[in-house]
Amino acid sequence: MTDAPEGDHRIGMRELRASAAEAVTLLWSAATGELAGFLILTVASAAAPIATAWLTKLVIDRLTTPHGGVAGPALGMIVTGLVAAALPVAVQYLRARIGRSAGRTATGRLFAAAERQVGLRNFEDPAFLDRLRLAQEGTGRVAELVDGLGGILGGGLSLVGFIGSLLVLSPAMTVLVLLAAVPALVAELVLSRRRSAMEWAVEQYYRREYFYSQLLTGVAAATEIRLFGIGRFLRGRMIDERRSADAAHDRMDRRELRVQGGLTALSAAVAGAGLWWAIMAARRGQLSIGDVSMFLAAVIGVQAALASLTAAIANGQARLLAFTHYVAVVRAEPDLPRAEQGSAPRLRQGIELRDVWFRYSDDHPWVLRGLDLTIPYGHAVALVGLNGAGKSTLVKLLCRMYDPTKGQILWDGVDLRAIPPELLRERISAVFQDHMKYDMTAGDNIGLGDLTALDDAGRLEDAAKRAGIHDRLAELPRGYDTPLTRMFMIGADKDDPVTGVVLSGGQWQRLALARAFLRDDRDLMILDEPSSGLDPEAEHEVHTRMREYRAGRTSLLISHRLSAVRDADRIVVLADGRIVEQGTHEALLAAGGDYARLFQLQAAGYQEAE
Numbered sequence: 001m002t003d004a005p006e007g008d009h010r011i012g013m014r015e016l017r018a019s020a021a022e023a024v025t026l027l028w029s030a031a032t033g034e035l036a037g038f039l040i041l042t043v044a045s046a047a048a049p050i051a052t053a054w055l056t057k058l059v060i061d062r063l064t065t066p067h068g069g070v071a072g073p074a075l076g077m078i079v080t081g082l083v084a085a086a087l088p089v090a091v092q093y094l095r096a097r098i099g100r101s102a103g104r105t106a107t108g109r110l111f112a113a114a115e116r117q118v119g120l121r122n123f124e125d126p127a128f129l130d131r132l133r134l135a136q137e138g139t140g141r142v143a144e145l146v147d148g149l150g151g152i153l154g155g156g157l158s159l160v161g162f163i164g165s166l167l168v169l170s171p172a173m174t175v176l177v178l179l180a181a182v183p184a185l186v187a188e189l190v191l192s193r194r195r196s197a198m199e200w201a202v203e204q205y206y207r208r209e210y211f212y213s214q215l216l217t218g219v220a221a222a223t224e225i226r227l228f229g230i231g232r233f234l235r236g237r238m239i240d241e242r243r244s245a246d247a248a249h250d251r252m253d254r255r256e257l258r259v260q261g262g263l264t265a266l267s268a269a270v271a272g273a274g275l276w277w278a279i280m281a282a283r284r285g286q287l288s289i290g291d292v293s294m295f296l297a298a299v300i301g302v303q304a305a306l307a308s309l310t311a312a313i314a315n316g317q318a319r320l321l322a323f324t325h326y327v328a329v330v331r332a333e334p335d336l337p338r339a340e341q342g343s344a345p346r347l348r349q350g351i352e353l354r355d356v357w358f359r360y361s362d363d364h365p366w367v368l369r370g371l372d373l374t375i376p377y378g379h380a381v382a383l384v385g386l387n388g389a390g391k392s393t394l395v396k397l398l399c400r401m402y403d404p405t406k407g408q409i410l411w412d413g414v415d416l417r418a419i420p421p422e423l424l425r426e427r428i429s430a431v432f433q434d435h436m437k438y439d440m441t442a443g444d445n446i447g448l449g450d451l452t453a454l455d456d457a458g459r460l461e462d463a464a465k466r467a468g469i470h471d472r473l474a475e476l477p478r479g480y481d482t483p484l485t486r487m488f489m490i491g492a493d494k495d496d497p498v499t500g501v502v503l504s505g506g507q508w509q510r511l512a513l514a515r516a517f518l519r520d521d522r523d524l525m526i527l528d529e530p531s532s533g534l535d536p537e538a539e540h541e542v543h544t545r546m547r548e549y550r551a552g553r554t555s556l557l558i559s560h561r562l563s564a565v566r567d568a569d570r571i572v573v574l575a576d577g578r579i580v581e582q583g584t585h586e587a588l589l590a591a592g593g594d595y596a597r598l599f600q601l602q603a604a605g606y607q608e609a610e
């Protein structure tokens with residue numbers, strides 16, 4: 001267990017101001033009416049105790065004066081009491097509505113901002129992920145920003161009211177009470193900054209704890225966890241993460257306890273001194289009994305108002321500090337430069353990688369080292385190479401998930417960086433090595449390949465037939481509407497649940513193919529190990545279909561099964577981030593290089609097995 005490094009995340013006044021501006025804009029745009037109502041009722045709530053204090057003084061003074069009329073002020077007290085009791089309930093209701101509405105808007109904006117990230121770099125950056133999670137948590141706590149606003153407004157108003165009352169009776173006491181509040185305000189502001197720094201520092205523990213909790217409760221790892229008997233071990237690690245976070249919280253709580261204990265003692269001493277003075281003044285006849293009651297109410301009122309104002313300012317600052325994470329994500333620059341203008345015309349000549357160098361970061365080794373490669377229009381290029389040679393990395397560069405560290409990738413002579421990423425991706429279809437299994441219906445799983453086909457049963461079925469999965473999907477309990485998950489009851493009412501179906505690995509693979517086939521009018525088809533999970537018969541069938549499909553189209557095929565790539569127009573062999581040889585299957589065999597060696601190794605393996 002390590003201590004969280006606190007205080008290394010400083011937030012300046014400029015960020016705090018930006019956070020406040022964004023918060024106000026968000027709250028106002030998401031819940032204008034409710035916010036206005038909330039502010040009005042908050043002002044009324046703050047005015048009620050002041051009115052009560054003055055009415056009480058009036059009643060007491062009139063009671064102690066012969067023939068003083070008390071009915072009016074007494075009635076006033078009753079009405080004020082009623083209003084004061086009803087207001088908090090209404091304020092609470094409005095606060096909850098604002099919280100939900102603004103929370104929804106903030107969540108939408110946050111995820112839209114995450115989506116605006118062009119590539120993957122930020123999603124591999126732990127600091128960005130910490131920020132994203134804190135920002136997400138912040139969207140669920142937007143109502144606390146309203147509390148801050150209401151608290152400062154209400155606290156400020158009742159403070160002004162009580163100060164006015166106290167000033168009339170004792171200017172000296174007013175100054176004393178106010179001065180005593182200064183250390184409290186400073187201390188609370190410092191504490192809230194420290195708490196915010198601590199929350200930033202411990203976020204890594206919570207994210208790891210979440211990771212372990214997902215492992216322990218999800219179905220993905222359940223089999224291995226049980227077979228290897230590692231549940232207890234993983235649980236221990238999860239609890240350790242929580243323990244590290246808790247230790248940081250404990251330290252912070254102790255610090256707050258010390259400071260707040262001292263401040264409470266200070267304000268009690270000031271109130272005691274005031275009480276002593278008021279009683280002595282009344283004895284000397286300088287104050288009436290009503291004055292003493294008013295004085296006490298005013299001292300307590302000022303102190304309470306100061307305490308809640310101080311807390312509201314400190315909490316407001318804390319919420320704003322936390323909200324800076326949301327603001328940072330919403331206003332984050334994209335990880336890669338994004339061309340807003342420009343177009344991606346249909347491919348006519350081909351795609352060219354010109355002296356492409358790439359590494360994942362300055363701390364990582366080079367993955368691609370000066371690659372020159374052309375994928376001519378209408379040709380099928382196959383990429384082969386050992387594990388880690390950089391094949392999938394090259395695919396990610398083609399889809400612009402990253403930019404080359406050096407060199408260029410040209411689409412008909414236009415640098416990919418000059419094309420708006422959405423337009424570029426519109427032109428590409430792909431089956432990725434680590435393709436997704438969406439916990440959604442079978443139809444959705446295919447339709448996500450092209451949303452325009454999501455409700456077009458004919459197109460979905462056609463893609464599924466080409467991937468050889470239609471028959472399996474058609475026989476599911478609800479056909480294409482069957483959920484391919486047992487995690488949720490998708491679209492079901494609880495009396496008539498739709499039973500989810502779990503597909504096999506190879507069937508999922510075919511579904512990923514169907515998803516890619518749905519986009520078959522695109523200019524470039526990328527197939528990264530498209531048949532890795534298929535049985536031999538299915539693999540043969542899929543490759544035959546893909547061969548037909550590839551004819552006359554531009555495609556990039558990656559496979560370790562060299563027999564699957566032999567009929568590509570050109571086979572490119574990648575090793576250590578460089579092209580070591582390229583040519584047709586026959587030419588490469590004749591050359592007797594790496595490709596020939598690997599091909600013969602595989603072929604010998606099959607012959608041995610016969």
Ligand SMILES: Nc1ncnc2c1ncn2[C@@H]1O[C@H](COP(=O)(O)OP(=O)(O)OP(=O)(O)O)[C@@H](O)[C@H]1O
Pocket residue numbers: 124360364367385386387388389390391392393394433
């Ligand atoms: N996101 C990443 N961050 C850092 N390094 C990465 C990342 N992805 C891949 N690498 C590294 O880049 C190198 C190339 O990986 P890549 O996945 O491109 O290889 P590949 O040729 O597709 O391998 P395989 O045949 O095993 O699929 C590997 O050394 C890998 O560790």
